Amino acid sequence: MRTQVGIIGAGPAGLTLSRLLHQNGIESVIVENRSRAYIEQRVRAGVLEQGSMDLFNSLGIGERMMREGMQHHGIELRFSETSHRIDFTQLTGKSIIIYGQQEMVKDLVAAHLQEARPLLFEASDVSLDRIDSPTPVINFQYQGQAQQLQCDYIAGCDGFHGISRQLMPAAQVYEHKFPFGWLGILAEVAPSSHELIYASHDRGFALHSMRSPKLVRNYLQCALDEDINNWSDDRIWNELQQRMALTDGFRLNEGRIIEKSVTSMRSFVVETMQHGNLFLAGDAAHIVPPTGAKGMNLALRDVVVLAKVLLDRYQSNNNSGLRQYSILCSRHVWKAQYFSVWMTSLLHRLDAQDDFQRKLQLTQLRAITESVAGSTAMAEGYVGL
Secondary structure (H helix, E strand, O other): OEOOEEEEOOOHHHHHHHHHHHHOOOOEEEEOOOOHHHHHHOOOOOEEOHHHHHHHHHOOOOHHHHHHOEEEOEEEEEEOOEEEEEEHHHHHOOOEEEOOHHHHHHHHHHHHHHOOOOEEOOOEEEEEEOOOOOOOEEEEEEOOEEEEEEOOEEEEOOOOOOOOHHHOOOOEEEEEEEEEEEEEEEEEOOOOOOOOEEEEEOOEEEEEEEEEOOEEEEEEEEOOOOOHHHOOHHHHHHHHHHHHOOOOOOOOOOOEEEEEEEEEEEEEEEEOOEEOOEEEOHHHOEEOOHHHOOHHHHHHHHHHHHHHHHHHHHHHOOOHHHHOHHHHHHHHHHHHHHHHHHHHHHHOOOOOOOHHHHHHHHHHHHHHHOOHHHHHHHHHHHHOO
């Protein structure tokens, strides 16, 4: 087998990169170790920045997103039992849209297969070879047979636990782990708000978000070693109600909880994002805490850059962009890390015993919500300007 760009991973990054390349006449083959059903059903991120929304519309796959997605023009901040809205559209002229990652993956896969482009599901024993040579190779088992895919370049879009990052011999790792986690639930109930609610409470952070008009995703700040078995449905809803409370008696809609999990919170960046003819994108290169809703959007920024430098290489025989890929990505990677860590530190109880720090957090929240400049800075970071 032979292609111009071999892509490891059929998540949003790999699928979007393949479509960007295809629109510019560059061949690619995607190798994915999971089944189609698996990648189309896993519930992940759901917030798309204005730029990501525009990207999918430009790729011709945004019709269902615009029809079924929930476009939001702001977020709500809650603290001291008061509510404060950050109006994105008024402050920046931009908005976001809630559209589940799995839904975007369905749209990308359907378009990919409709165009009869190679997408190999359930490939096993995937390994990379000769990445320092002009013809790097992806080795794998597919439908019971050993396969070898020769490429000009390989894009590692295989996530944090994938094989691609392991082949970065001189990589510098930057990592920060937060001393708390998120207890997340998926519940069958109508959202309690038209927009996301971020609550900073003395008992800890809480987030009310949604995946559809009938499905909500809520989160509670919890201990790192929290045992999910200690959290009954009643306890979860009671804690959410306390942290979301307002002086006017607001209550969240409650419904059947269909999924519970505890997630650690961390920041992770690997530099460099390239070695030889292997290039990393998305979670393979960086993880951001989810507070700032940047994960999938950051991955899409990576592949937009990668597609551009590959286009320069094939259309103009200009390799300068490829050589500078990591540097070109570094700015948006660290900008997203900054915003995500800032939001996390602003809204969570970093130390439940430190009342001085808590007073400073509340003062900063008031400064943001009472100032046009402060609100604009938050809005710009959130919509991805």
